[in-house]
Amino acid sequence: MIALFRGELVKTLSTRTLLAFLLGGVGFSLLNAVLVAVASGNLGSASQKQEALTTLPILLVVWGLVGAAGEYRHRTAAPAALVARRGRGTLLLARLTAYGVTGLGMGAVMTGAALALGLPLLRDQPGPGLDLAQVGSVAAANLAACVLSAIMGAAIGALIRSQIVGVVVVLVLNFAVIPLVAGAQEGLANLTPFGASSILSGMTHDTTLSVAAAGIVLAVWTAVVAAGALAGERRRDLA
Numbered sequence: 001m002i003a004l005f006r007g008e009l010v011k012t013l014s015t016r017t018l019l020a021f022l023l024g025g026v027g028f029s030l031l032n033a034v035l036v037a038v039a040s041g042n043l044g045s046a047s048q049k050q051e052a053l054t055t056l057p058i059l060l061v062v063w064g065l066v067g068a069a070g071e072y073r074h075r076t077a078a079p080a081a082l083v084a085r086r087g088r089g090t091l092l093l094a095r096l097t098a099y100g101v102t103g104l105g106m107g108a109v110m111t112g113a114a115l116a117l118g119l120p121l122l123r124d125q126p127g128p129g130l131d132l133a134q135v136g137s138v139a140a141a142n143l144a145a146c147v148l149s150a151i152m153g154a155a156i157g158a159l160i161r162s163q164i165v166g167v168v169v170v171l172v173l174n175f176a177v178i179p180l181v182a183g184a185q186e187g188l189a190n191l192t193p194f195g196a197s198s199i200l201s202g203m204t205h206d207t208t209l210s211v212a213a214a215g216i217v218l219a220v221w222t223a224v225v226a227a228g229a230l231a232g233e234r235r236r237d238l239a
Contacts, residue, residue: 001090001093001094004090004091004094005094005097005098007094008091008094008095008097008098009098009101009102011098012067012095012098012099012102013102015067015070017063017066017067018063018067018102018106021059021060021062021063021106022106022109022110024059025055025056025059025060025106025109025110026109026110026113028055028056028059028110029054029055029056029110029111029113029114029117030113030114030117032051032052032054032056032114033052033053033114033117033118033121034117034121036048036051036052036118037049037052037118037121037122037124037125038121042125042126043122043125043126043127045127046130046134047202047205047206048205049122049125049129049130050130050134050138050202050205051202051203051205052114052118052121052122053111053114053115053118053119053135053138053139053142053202054114054138054142054201054202054203055107055110055111055114055142055145055146055201056110056201056203057142057145057146057148057149057197057198057200057201058149058170058174058194058197060103060106060107060146060149060150060153061149061150061152061153061156061170061197062153062167062170062171063103063106063150063153064099064103064149064150064151064152064153064154064155064156064157065153065154065156065157065160065163065166065167065170066153066157066163066166066167067099067153067154067157068095068099068153068154068155068156068157068158069157069158069160069161069162069163069166070157070163071095071157071158072158072161088233089230089231089233092158092229092230092233093230095154095158096151096154096155096158096226096229097151099150099151099153099154100147100148100150100151102150103146103147103149103150103151104143104146104147104150106146106150107142107143107145107146107147108143110142110146111139111142111143111146114142115135115139119135137211138202141200141201141202141211141215142200142201142202144200144215144218145197145200145201145215145218148197148218148219148222149197149218151222151226152193152218152221152222152225152226153170154229155222155225155226155228155229156170156225156229158229158232158233159225159228159229159232173192173194174194178192178194178195182195186207186208187208187209190207190208190209190214190217191209191217192221193217193218193221193222193225195209195214196209196214196215196217196218196221197214197218199211199214200214200215200218
């Protein structure tokens with residue numbers, strides 16, 4: 001299993017899309033810090049200030065999806081399973097773990113960028129500044145959201161096996177369906193993986209779901225999707 005994980009980690013780190021998604025995530029983190037801390041007016045509460053330090057977990061979902069689905073598009077999944085001489089489910093588990101670890105690294109860079117720019121900008125906001133515990137909590141929540149999002153994205157990619165279809169489905173759900181559901185019933189939207197991810201990362205605050213509860217919801221969704229991907233991997237043809 002360790003050897004499989006190392007091999008999948010090397011592949012994950014060597015994908016051409018990794019740098020593009022990382023730069024996009026850092027760019028969003030910096031832009032979000034400026035827009036929230038400077039252009040949105042006075043921020044009186046800690047949750048409003050923490051929003052300036054958030055990342056974009058949906059980007060990690062798309063990245064994991066594109067990378068994992070690419071294994072089937074470029075027909076590298078079957079050779080990997082043959083070379084590994086292990087169960088296809090074990091290989092996919094190693095791949096999901098590799099995406100989770102890489103997602104942690106990407107999340108750390110994105111969060112670091114948000115903190116580096118956001119904290120100085122927030123000093124000009126009225127009221128008390130964020131203390132170390134509050135900064136640490138939003139950073140930890142962002143990292144958790146990035147890790148779970150990367151794993152979920154890779155699992156979705158293994159389930160759908162089509163990069164285009166997968167990305168379209170994810171984007172439509174996140175930017176069209178979930179907002180409609182939230183407009184009708186906020187509590188239900190918060191229980192979706194995208195709603196929970198938004199709360200966990202701090203992009204959405206003052207909701208019916210706490211950050212800790214949102215983390216649990218996202219973790220459950222990630223486990224369910226990963227379990228479905230593992231079950232499907234054992235039954236379907238790799239070619």
